Amino acid sequence: MGFGRTLGESVRRVGNPVVVGIDPRAESLPSRYLEQFEATLGGRAEAYRVFGRGVVDVVGGMVPAVKFQAAFYEALGPRGLVALQDTMEYARGKGLLVILDGKRNDIGSTAEAYAQAYLGEVALGGTNVAPWDADALTINPYLGGDGITPFSQVASARGKGLFVLVKTSNPSSRDLQDLVADGKPIYRHVAESLANWAAPYRDESGYSLVGAVVGATYPEQLAELREALPGVTFLVPGYGTQGGTAKDVAAAFDGEGMGAVVNNSRGLTFAYLRKDLAARFGANWQAAIEAATKEMIDDLAANTPAGKLRTV
């Protein structure tokens, strides 16, 4: 089954487009509520593993997907990556789609190695092994088409997806992405290339396995890009802590409330730090995640076309 349909069905099943971003920042971790781990890279990796599984236990069945930020796991060396792999597998086991936010990119033959790593399989003697088996990976487009093709080919063969950075949520995304060439900003040029990369991979859902990352913090560009990229699912970061609101992301959806998933990382997983939720739930950091996730689901349902996904 194509990833366009896979993601769409997951969204319809839970009735909302929320992606819970798992970014285990050590300084924000509810470590005082977890068991104590020794102050080593391995000990911290174990804390990330326990925390990540704890998040998954709460949001499995509530949302369609989780997004892991690779950087925080890589910052613990190979042991961090053992924790990442464990948590990714655990999330898939709980029926969540797993997006790995690695923003990988390289020239053709090396891009192929990244594609095999995260979305594909490695041939070992007579058998194939999927080293990471993410459902989708984020990709940086600076290297052009031959840095994208290997990812879409591998993804197509295995029912996986990719999300190509188009307009990112950070303030400096203007530096390069908004430069105007031939009367159009660079992000529009990337979007036009992306439309070509996506077209061959649209499935019966109408959506392609090739998606786009478009930040909630630039609502006008979000609307413009939605228009320019029918059949392309948007992964929208920047809701919540970075300042994006439900109204800002409304334009990311098609008329049925499909075509976009909206990520929130710190605002959900570190919700226990919010004064109001701390007062309600105290040491129960998982209850705080659940409450914050429900709040985001309701906010998107009330203020965006995603409200049409509600089954109840």
Added chain:
Amino acid sequence: MGFGRTLGESVRRVGNPVVVGIDPRAESLPSRYLEQFEATLGGRAEAYRVFGRGVVDVVGGMVPAVKFQAAFYEALGPRGLVALQDTMEYARGKGLLVILDGKRNDIGSTAEAYAQAYLGEVALGGTNVAPWDADALTINPYLGGDGITPFSQVASARGKGLFVLVKTSNPSSRDLQDLVADGKPIYRHVAESLANWAAPYRDESGYSLVGAVVGATYPEQLAELREALPGVTFLVPGYGTQGGTAKDVAAAFDGEGMGAVVNNSRGLTFAYLRKDLAARFGANWQAAIEAATKEMIDDLAANTPAGKLRTV
């Protein structure tokens, strides 16, 4: 000591600017000459480790630096990253500077996590640990300035360096990097930003810790960028297998033969596959690497300003 000077001193010590790229592609590995490893991800990771150490044993003392391509190690899951970490440490122990080619990129607060991971330290209780301790990391500039600053800050604090992609060596680099905005191609816009990012970090050698990746396959742009970016060391990929010649890379150097290092991966580490070298060295794949590396050193000395580095 600033990385500009560190790299310059390494180049002067060995008298050449060659970077040996370690890209362990399983299908090209001299595995029939290595011990047999079991057909598992762990077995292949062990083969990569043994191969990488074998490369380092040959080129330690011959060249200033090695460059590890992260993708191939990541393709073996966490065990591949154990092999990468081991080989990086082994290379540093042999006096080689270690460039990690990860092309990392993210928004500010996450870029900081990548910077700490690969160039910096992680605070653990009372002590700091360097998870990867590369000497330099490659960075993708698509996210703009706030995706670069965290890397230069961490690098500055620890004597490390970065190489920002400006003009990559692949055919599709034209797609985005050559679009013309305000009369200048995008890679020139990136170069101008890079000049600003680099300027505060120039040290007594005249070179900054912020370097640039500029492909050997685009010699005109190489010359143009050398002119535009004084004080910025170029990491030049694309020599050899990708088609770049010594004459193509000549313009990357300053008048003293400094200011650039030239990478070659497959052409050196898989030299045993060359008919002429196979005839001379047979099963001795390390002798083939040594011969090919000497050949590249001589080629650059004869056809570029790097000849001035020769101490003999």
